[in-house]
Amino acid sequence: MSRKAVESGLIGNRRAAAFLDRTLERGTVAHGLLFLGPAGVGKRTALGFFLAALLDLPERAEASRRSGDAPSLESFHTYPDFSLIARERDEKTEKLHKNISIEQVRELRQRLQMGSFLSSWKVAVVDGAEYLSPGAANALLKTLEEPTPKTLIVLVADARAGIPDTVLSRLQVIRFGLVPREDIRQALLDRDIARPDADALAGRAAGRPGIALTLAVDTEQRDEDDTRYAQAVAALDAPLHERLAAFQKALPERAGAVDQAQAAKSVLAALGTALADALNLSLGEPGRVRLPDFSGAIGRYAARLGSGAIAALLEDADRAAADLDANINPKLVLDHIAFML
Numbered sequence: 178m179s180r181k182a183v184e185s186g187l188i189g190n191r192r193a194a195a196f197l198d199r200t201l202e203r204g205t206v207a208h209g210l211l212f213l214g215p216a217g218v219g220k221r222t223a224l225g226f227f228l229a230a231l232l233d234l235p236e237r238a239e240a241s242r243r244s245g246d247a248p249s250l251e252s253f254h255t256y257p258d259f260s261l262i263a264r265e266r267d268e269k270t271e272k273l274h275k276n277i278s279i280e281q282v283r284e285l286r287q288r289l290q291m292g293s294f295l296s297s298w299k300v301a302v303v304d305g306a307e308y309l310s311p312g313a314a315n316a317l318l319k320t321l322e323e324p325t326p327k328t329l330i331v332l333v334a335d336a337r338a339g340i341p342d343t344v345l346s347r348l349q350v351i352r353f354g355l356v357p358r359e360d361i362r363q364a365l366l367d368r369d370i371a372r373p374d375a376d377a378l379a380g381r382a383a384g385r386p387g388i389a390l391t392l393a394v395d396t397e398q399r400d401e402d403d404t405r406y407a408q409a410v411a412a413l414d415a416p417l418h419e420r421l422a423a424f425q426k427a428l429p430e431r432a433g434a435v436d437q438a439q440a441a442k443s444v445l446a447a448l449g450t451a452l453a454d455a456l457n458l459s460l461g462e463p464g465r466v467r468l469p470d471f472s473g474a475i476g477r478y479a480a481r482l483g484s485g486a487i488a489a490l491l492e493d494a495d496r497a498a499a500d501l502d503a504n505i506n507p508k509l510v511l512d513h514i515a516f517m518l
Contacts, residue, residue, distance in 0.1 A: 182230035186247060187219050188364045188386040189356030196351065197227050206231065207349040208324035211306070211332045211340070214353030217385030220333055222247035223353070224302070231329070232256055232298055250302055257294035260285055263304040277305065279312035286320050289328055299328045306332035307339035314341050321347040355384025358464075365389060373470075380467040383450075409447035410471045413455070413478045413518060420518060424511040434504070441507035442498060448514065449494045455479040456487045493517045 180202060184194035200206050212220040225248035228234075234248075234256070253259040262281045264273045285301055293299050303309070309317065321330060321344065332348060334340060362379035364386060366372065370393055381402060382389035392399045408427075412420050427444050428437050450467050457465040458472065459479040466472055479487060497510050 183223050183226045186226040187223050189360045190214075190219050190223070190353045193351050193353050194223060197223060201227070201230050206329060208328060209321050209330050209332075209348040211334065211345065211348040211350045212353065213334050213337060213350055215355065215385065216335045217382070217387035218353045218355060219386060220353050221250060221304075222387070223351075224331060224333065225249060225252075228253055228259075228300060232259075232300070250304060253300070256300075258297065258299040260288050260299075260301045261304060262302075264308050276308050276310035277303065277313050278310055279316050282309075282313040282316040282320075286316065289320060289325065289330075293327070297327065299325075301328075301330045303330070303332045306334040307336050309339065309344075311341075314344055318344050318347070356382075356386050358382075358384070361386045361389050365393060368393070377468075377470045380469050383467055405443065405447045406450065406468055406471060409444070409451045410468070410474050410478075412448065412515075413451060414474070417515060420515040421512060424515050425508065428507055428511070434507075437507045438501050438504075441501055441511055444511060445494055445498050445501075445514070448518075449491065449498075451475055452487055452491050452494060455482070456484055456491065459484040459487055490517060 181194075181198055182201060183197045184191060187194045212224055214220050229248050232253075250261055254261065262277060262285055264275075264277055265281070266273055282303075285303075289299055289301055303317065317330075318341075324330075332340070332344075337345075358379045361382050361384075362375050365375035365378055370378065374393070378389040378392050381392060392402065408423060412423055415423070424444060428440050432440070451471070454466045454468050454472070454475045455478050457463065458476045459482075463472070466475075468475065482490075493514065497514050500510050501507060
């Protein structure tokens, strides 16, 4: 087993990777782990390489390194002592359920109580643990309180909120944070991404290498993102009537309140990114710009407004996002922002 089984497959988060590699080398794996950190920073990538080493599946890890894709959690279903639960989808609407249910955890407990098929590790992963229902969390707590030998339970969560303290206290927490832009940029260059694209993608990622890697291969998503950011930058200097029309066009017609709110949040997120870049350029911090390919237009806007006015607009955008969470009409929210810009 490589002494850097996890670190060699991960972009950034070297402290977390080094800790996981040490536990593998020393054989000191706790029976309960929580991989915690924002979406896209590498939690599931690290877990994939960690499990490949723990379960002695070196060919899977090596194939992943050659392809540039981390072992997915779903790929471990071929290992007979592996279980994975996450929020399920509604059969009719295809939308994710609000929570991981108590029934899912009870089925998981039954599988863990069975003997090991390979007389080795039994592994259970709860992906999206912040969505455990209260009943599911209590059921999982009973399993964590009574661990069986060579049984590993791993929770993966983007946020701490939603995981009860009683559950958290029985887990060893592995924290993952945002990754420096240069680390992401270098990883993209190492994958033969052209330098201008690597610069742009590292900026778009905002510390999340998973986003950069996805956009590098998903040209359709990349084009959608480019269009969204281009519209946001254009809105900064557009006449009011054009801003109003553009924002309203972004709201899907005949859509429900939830979909309209999500569309409005997407507009606000793109505007927030452009405004944050304007503030960084105004403060002489070009290295923190997330949209380097739009720096010219954003820089001209920043020079015209100044840092104080831009900071006030960022606060307005944050309040607008909070209004959407409070179920304020998305059209009214975007109209207000259009007037403030």
